[in-house]
Amino acid sequence: MKIKNGFLNLEQTRQCHAHIIKTHFKFSYTNIINPLTRYNSLVTSYIKNNKPSSALNIYAFMRKNGSEVDNFTIPTILKACAQVLMTHLGKEIHGFAIKNGLDGDAYVSNALIQMYSECGSLVSARYLFDEMPNRDVVSWSTMIRGYHRGGLPEEALEVMREMRFMDIRPSEVAMISMVSLFADVADVDLGKAIHACVVRNCKDEKLGVAIATALIDMYSKCGNLAYAKQLFNRLNQNSVVSWTVMISGYIRCNEINEGVRLFAEMIEENVFPSEITILSLIIECGFVGGLQLGKWLHAYILRNGFEFSLAMANALVDMYGKCREIRSARTLFDGMKSKDVMIWNAVISAYAQAHCIDKAFELFIHMKVSKVRPNEVTMVGLLSLCTEAGALEMGKWLHTYIEKQGLEVDVILKTALVDMYAKCGDVNGAYRLFSEAIYRDICMWNAMMAGYGMHGCGEEALIFFVDMERSGVKPNGITFIGLLNACSHAGLVTEGKSVFDKMVHGLGLVPKIEHYGCMVDLLGRAGLLDEAHEMIKSMPLRPNMIVWGALLAASKLHKNPSMGEIAATQILEIEPQNYGYNVLMSNIYAVANRWNDVAGVRRVMKEIRVKKEPGFSSVEVNGLVHKFIRGGMVNWKS
DNA sequence: CTAGGGTTAG
Known part of the structure; x- marks a missing residue:
């Protein structure tokens, strides 16, 4: 058997391995004579075939037999350690490299940086990076990717800035790392800038499939599907990864039908989904509540013999939880033989989303019994x-x-x-x-301010806002939702208006629909119904349920049926079967003594006959949570 | 005819 391009598939690798053992190292597949080269070859092949544990076995075998280990072996083995998250072995190899004077090699250092960052020891990775006398592009991009994957995008951006400052020209691979960083930061402006940079660096050459894929992912995560699709269409060589990001993009933007259509198209083109494809799509289904597709994907896994890994089960439990399909989540969870913390967390949060506080705590107790540490x-x-x-x-x-x-x-x-x-x-x-x-980040400040606002302490919330700015933390969109709510609850109309003004003109933040909702609520509660209506009419976004709902509630509060009608008409257009708003409208008519209209609304409600889960509220007394459902009451022990 | 950094999810 000849080896094509020096690369073995898994079957060949295994045959090779068996052959080496059988013939006592007489390697007849290739002309390679040197035993070290043979081992390295095998190790590489196993890793390329995604079998890190087999690679590590060979390494153990080499060490046991006193075989030489060189600066080709070390990086490869470190990669295997990173894949299976074996920090201990990684550290041991680090020690071995130092002892044998191999740590001065840039290949070895870069591999060490990668190993440490993938295993979550970013501090060690950074230390090595800083101490390295011979840093190259690879070191930089490894560090950027390390911070990004480790959930530290700010640090990744900082490294990028330093890299630019040091005038290091990014390679194609480095640019891929950066684009994927901006995909998760979801900043379309930064994304476009890096796109321009990519185009400039590639000049006449065609974009590689990997970088194009990264760009497609970046654009669709920023909600710019048109750009994404354009890039996708221009690819002449599609990989399963490009299909994956494109389809995920459509689902994420809630264009599920188009996503499904593309999935079929992919199969027609003889491109078959990988485990990650399915995993991504399931996760996106959870994101947009696409239960139907989620279920279909679940069946697809079973039908097509995909490995039902913990990661897969995790994604499914999470998806079912987000789609409020708690029974499926639980059945799946119960069916798993081995469970890790992640899947326990997923099922607990599934119950949390279904508002089953008692069930969630019950599981928490079970979790402790089954010796999984929360x-x-x-x-x-x-x-x-x-x-x-x-x-x-x-x-x-x-x-x-x-x-x-x-x-x-x-x-x-x-x-x-x-x-x-x-x-x-x-x-x-x-x-x-x-x-x-x-250490306080923006989220903690936001929680604190929203907390004050919720209890009618609008002034305190505003004072906190000043403190926050003084301490150098930059407010975001969520900050202003909290602040506007705080003003609304405390009746601080003037202050609320100036807060809104500061957000738009002072900080240049683009108000989202939620902000307009707060403003309508603020104005409406204060009785400025016309002004609230004007706000809705003049906003650059299409008003949604919440916005009209705020106006409707305000109309009820201030007994203004004609404004209520305007709001209710809009609401019924957006969501014809909404029961709650019908009730509210009929109450408004009742307050205004318009009983014919009350009867009309009731009749419509009967015709629609919507079954909607009743809302509830709850209160805790002496450690007992009491849940109120439309008059009835349920309670449970904590 | 071995080797380090790359795109998808968490």
């Missing part, structure tokens, strides 16, 4: 559940649990705690945690 993510999930239910005592109990277990309280967990205390009415408790935090 982590910070679990805590954040449970805390947000308490926040939603207003269960202060339960939240406090979790807080104690976190401290007793010695779980690391990072910014996210701290923010969840602040948010829980604030929204459950213990604003002082929230402030205590907030003030003792060493």
